[in-house]
Each structure stands twice: as structure tokens, then as C-alpha cells.
Amino acid sequence: MDIPRVRRANHRAWLLPLLGFAVVLLVTVFVGRLKAAAPTLERSTLWVGVVKRGPMLRQVKGNGRLVPEQTQWITTETAGRIEQIAGRAGMVVQPETPLMELTNADLVLQALQAEREVASAEADLLQMTSRLRTQQLKERGSLATLVAELIDAEHRARAYTNGAGEVFTELDVHRMQAHATELTSRVALAREQVDVVAQSLRDEIAAQRSQISRRREVAAFRKRQVDSMHVRAGGSGVLQEIPVELGQWVVPGTVLAKVVQPERLKAEIRVSEVQAKDLILGQHAEVDTRNGTITGHVARIATAASQGTVSVEIALEGDLPKGARPDLTVEGYIELERLSDVVFVERPAGVQTDGPSTLFRVTSGQAERIRVVLGRSSVNQIEVREGLREGDEVVLSDMTRWDNVDRVNIR
CATH class of the missing domain: 2.40.30.170 (Efflux pump adaptor protein, beta barrel domain)
Incomplete structure (x- = not known):
């Protein structure tokens, strides 16, 4: 009679998976801690x-x-149109070397008008001087006449006084003395008038000359403006740059050229x-x-x-x-x-x-x-x-x- 064999439970079977997991974990940690290979x-x-x-x-x-240590910027003083450019970049220039020409008809007209005003003021001065000197001579002539009349009146007054009661009456004496006194006052006033006319002559002539001087300054300024349209280098050196073009209209302050040393x-x-x-x-x-x-x-x-x-x-x-x-x-x-x-x-x-x-x-x-x-x-x-x-x-x-x-x- 066969007897069935009873199989015993294997209590160590679980150790194999655990051991395999531990090995995998250790390998992973070891590989992770390895340094990358140096390049x-x-x-x-x-x-x-x-x-x-x-x-x-x-x-x-x-x-x-x-x-450059020194750079000279040449600018325009007045508005104008560039009619001619004589300078070229790189050329050696002197103070009087012409660079360009500008035109402005209005500016030329203003210069002519300023000169005409100077001539008109000078003519007015001549007329004023002639008129005042004539008046001065007239006042001096009136003064001389009064002085002559005063001298005559004084002589007559003394003569009337010496001949009072015999030739002239008392009334004539007083009348002649009063006339001499009146002439004395008129002579003093005439002298003051002569002084006033002389002072007026000096003041009016001085005022007119001052006006002429101002008009001459204006005319000179206008002339300088016209002359400035003939643009020159103004200094020695080399013309480095001309930033404008022929026919261009420029305003005061526009840079026309640059001169360096x-x-x-x-x-x-x-x-x-x-x-x-x-x-x-x-x-x-x-x-x-x-x-x-x-x-x-x-x-x-x-x-x-x-x-x-x-x-x-x-x-x-x-x-x-x-x-x-x-x-x-x-x-x-x-x-x-x-x-x-x-x-x-x-x-x-x-x-x-x-x-x-x-x-x-x-x-x-x-x-x-x-x-x-x-x-x-x-x-x-x-x-x-x-x-x-x-x-x-x-x-x-x-x-x-x-x-x-x-x-x-x-x-």
C-alpha cells in the first residue's frame, strides 16, 4: 500500500528575490556615484x-x-545762397584764402539804405550848423546894436544931467536915465540869448553827430555782413571739410567749413x-x-x-x-x-x-x-x-x- 509523501513548506524561497533587489540597488548606487569621464x-x-x-x-x-588741438569752424554770419565754392577738402589755406561766395539781394539793399541814411544825416548836420550859426550871428548883431544904443543913452544921460535946468528940463533928464537903464537890461538879456544860442548850437550839433555815428555803425555792420558773404579761411591750416553744397540756402550760424592744423x-x-x-x-x-x-x-x-x-x-x-x-x-x-x-x-x-x-x-x-x-x-x-x-x-x-x-x- 502506497503511503502519500507530505511536502514541507520552503521557508527560504523569499530570500532569492530580496537578494536580487539588493544587488540591483547596490549596483545602481555605485554607478550613480561614479564620476563622469574627464573630457x-x-x-x-x-x-x-x-x-x-x-x-x-x-x-x-x-x-x-x-x-587737431585747434579746430576752426567757419560759420556764416548772414543768410544767403551759396553761389560759388572755391575751396576743396585737403587744400592748404591762409587767412585770406577765398573759400566760397554767398549772395543775398536784401542784405545788399539794406547796406545801401544804411549808407544813404548816413549821407542824409550828414546833410542834416550841415543845414543845422548853417541855420544855428546864422541865428547866432543875428543874435550877436542885435547885441552889438543894443550895446551901441546903451553907450549913446549913457552919454546923453550924462549930458542931460550936466545941462539940467538950463538946456534940458528935469523930465528930459529922468526920461534919458530911464532909457539908459532899460537898454542896460536889454543888453543883459541879449547876452544871455547869445549864450543860449551858442549852447543850443553845441548841443544840437553834438546830438546830430551822435546820430551820424550810430548810423555809421549800422552802415559798417551792414557792410561787414555784405563782406562776410565773401567767405575766407580766416586762419592758416588745412581745409578738412566743407559740409555744404552749391546753391544751398544757409542761415546765420551754419557751418560752412572746417580748418585744422x-x-x-x-x-x-x-x-x-x-x-x-x-x-x-x-x-x-x-x-x-x-x-x-x-x-x-x-x-x-x-x-x-x-x-x-x-x-x-x-x-x-x-x-x-x-x-x-x-x-x-x-x-x-x-x-x-x-x-x-x-x-x-x-x-x-x-x-x-x-x-x-x-x-x-x-x-x-x-x-x-x-x-x-x-x-x-x-x-x-x-x-x-x-x-x-x-x-x-x-x-x-x-x-x-x-x-x-x-x-x-x-x-
């Missing part, structure tokens, strides 16, 4: 610099142009407002004209920034290089200071001065990211305060695309 870069594509120790020249750089130039450059904080007047500078370099010094620093830059004027010293001319594009280098013994490197791309930063130091076929502290900077160099030593090689190229790695391979 490989070609050394020829990198800009590598060597840390050095020694003197370092601090400079700031700015781009700009050469401009090309042998007396200065440089105007624009420096970043961040670097301009160390600039002071008198600092040594060099200006590169592409055809040569000329020294100079800082002569003026703008008080306000514009579009992130500060305008700096450099006074040039010595002879200008060949080809130097107004508006020529130049580069200016301004010397800030000379450091005698510092650790420095060529300026890496994208770093900030006077503060911490990170650079890739090259060692044994790799470049490792390290922390450095940078200091004062120049145009192409920067001081290293911490993190690097003399002789270290660092990557100076822009490495922002590798910000997520701390090491790269170099081959």
Missing part, C-alpha cells in the same frame, strides 16, 4: 601661459582717434569706466598709430562716463609719425604704475581682478581646476596673489564650457 582637449586648441615673477608694467588701453594733433581715446578709476592727469602714455608710436601724457579726463567708457585726452610729445592725420584711428596705452617684484601671468579670458577665481593648472597631461586669488591687472597681464607659483602652467583660454568638470585631459 580630452587638444593642446593646440588651448592658450597656455606660464606664471612668472619679476617687474610688471600696469597699463590701461583705449581706442580712439587723432584730433594737421601738425598739431592730440589723441582722444575711450577707456573702460572700470579701468578709468586709476587714471590721473600727467600719467605717461603711448599712442600707436599703426605707422609708429608716439609718447605723450594724460592732459584731460572727462568728468562723466558715456556708454560705459570715459573719454581721455592725451597730449602728444615730439614729431608725429608718417601718415598721422586728423581722425586717424589709434590705440592708446596709459601707464598706471611699475611693480618691481610680483608673481604674474598673462591675463586669462573672463577673469575678474582683485578677487578669487578659478583656473586650470596644467600638470602631466591634465589640467586641474584650482582656486586662485588675482590682484592688480594690466592690459595683457594680471598679478597672482595666491594659488600659483612661478613656473606653473595655466590654461588662459575661455573654459566656461567646462564649468561642470574639475579636470580635463590634454594631449
Whole structure:
């Protein structure tokens, strides 16, 4: 008789799935903690610099142009139409060199009218002088007549007095004395009239002459306006620009020409407002004209920034290089200071001065990211305060695309 076998329950069967899950979890954690493989870069594509120790020249750089020290803008004093242009840009001019001719019929008419008013005022002065002098002579003649009558009356009065009672009556004596007294008063009044006429003559002539003087000034002003339509250079130099056209109507103040002195130039450059904080007047500078370099010094620093830059004027010293001319594009280098013994490197791309930063130091076929502290900077160099030593090689190229790695391979 067969006896059925009773199967025992396997209490360890659940261990296998648990063990498999644990293995998968451990592998996942291990793989997740693995670092990404370092990227490989070609050394020829990198800009590598060597840390050095020694003197370092601090400079700031700015781009700009050469401009004349003195610029003469020739403007029109009156309105007019340009009938002729004799000057051409680039020609050498003297003060009396004619540049252009303007016309304005109304202005010529006003000048003629002003001259006519002067002539009319002068004619009025002659008539006034003649009339007043005639009146003065008339008053003097009346005075002379009265003086003669007074003398005669006085003589008669004395004669009447001596012959009173015998030849002349008492009434005749009193009448003659009264007549002499009356003539004395009339002579005094006549003398005052002569003085008044003489003073009037002087005053009216002075007033008329003053009016003539004013009219002459007006006429002279009108004449200068007419003469100004014959435009001349007004100074020595080179005619740089004529911004008007033949037949154009211009109003007072319109720029007709620009005269410069090309042998007396200065440089105007624009420096970043961040670097301009160390600039002071008198600092040594060099200006590169592409055809040569000329020294100079800082002569003026703008008080306000514009579009992130500060305008700096450099006074040039010595002879200008060949080809130097107004508006020529130049580069200016301004010397800030000379450091005698510092650790420095060529300026890496994208770093900030006077503060911490990170650079890739090259060692044994790799470049490792390290922390450095940078200091004062120049145009192409920067001081290293911490993190690097003399002789270290660092990557100076822009490495922002590798910000997520701390090491790269170099081959």
C-alpha cells in the first residue's frame, strides 16, 4: 500500500528575490556615484601661459582717434545762397584764402539804405550848423546894436544931467536915465540869448553827430555782413571739410567749413569706466598709430562716463609719425604704475581682478581646476596673489564650457 509523501513548506524561497533587489540597488548606487569621464582637449586648441615673477608694467588701453588741438569752424554770419565754392577738402589755406561766395539781394539793399541814411544825416548836420550859426550871428548883431544904443543913452544921460535946468528940463533928464537903464537890461538879456544860442548850437550839433555815428555803425555792420558773404579761411591750416553744397540756402550760424592744423594733433581715446578709476592727469602714455608710436601724457579726463567708457585726452610729445592725420584711428596705452617684484601671468579670458577665481593648472597631461586669488591687472597681464607659483602652467583660454568638470585631459 502506497503511503502519500507530505511536502514541507520552503521557508527560504523569499530570500532569492530580496537578494536580487539588493544587488540591483547596490549596483545602481555605485554607478550613480561614479564620476563622469574627464573630457580630452587638444593642446593646440588651448592658450597656455606660464606664471612668472619679476617687474610688471600696469597699463590701461583705449581706442580712439587723432584730433587737431585747434579746430576752426567757419560759420556764416548772414543768410544767403551759396553761389560759388572755391575751396576743396585737403587744400592748404591762409587767412585770406577765398573759400566760397554767398549772395543775398536784401542784405545788399539794406547796406545801401544804411549808407544813404548816413549821407542824409550828414546833410542834416550841415543845414543845422548853417541855420544855428546864422541865428547866432543875428543874435550877436542885435547885441552889438543894443550895446551901441546903451553907450549913446549913457552919454546923453550924462549930458542931460550936466545941462539940467538950463538946456534940458528935469523930465528930459529922468526920461534919458530911464532909457539908459532899460537898454542896460536889454543888453543883459541879449547876452544871455547869445549864450543860449551858442549852447543850443553845441548841443544840437553834438546830438546830430551822435546820430551820424550810430548810423555809421549800422552802415559798417551792414557792410561787414555784405563782406562776410565773401567767405575766407580766416586762419592758416588745412581745409578738412566743407559740409555744404552749391546753391544751398544757409542761415546765420551754419557751418560752412572746417580748418585744422594737421601738425598739431592730440589723441582722444575711450577707456573702460572700470579701468578709468586709476587714471590721473600727467600719467605717461603711448599712442600707436599703426605707422609708429608716439609718447605723450594724460592732459584731460572727462568728468562723466558715456556708454560705459570715459573719454581721455592725451597730449602728444615730439614729431608725429608718417601718415598721422586728423581722425586717424589709434590705440592708446596709459601707464598706471611699475611693480618691481610680483608673481604674474598673462591675463586669462573672463577673469575678474582683485578677487578669487578659478583656473586650470596644467600638470602631466591634465589640467586641474584650482582656486586662485588675482590682484592688480594690466592690459595683457594680471598679478597672482595666491594659488600659483612661478613656473606653473595655466590654461588662459575661455573654459566656461567646462564649468561642470574639475579636470580635463590634454594631449
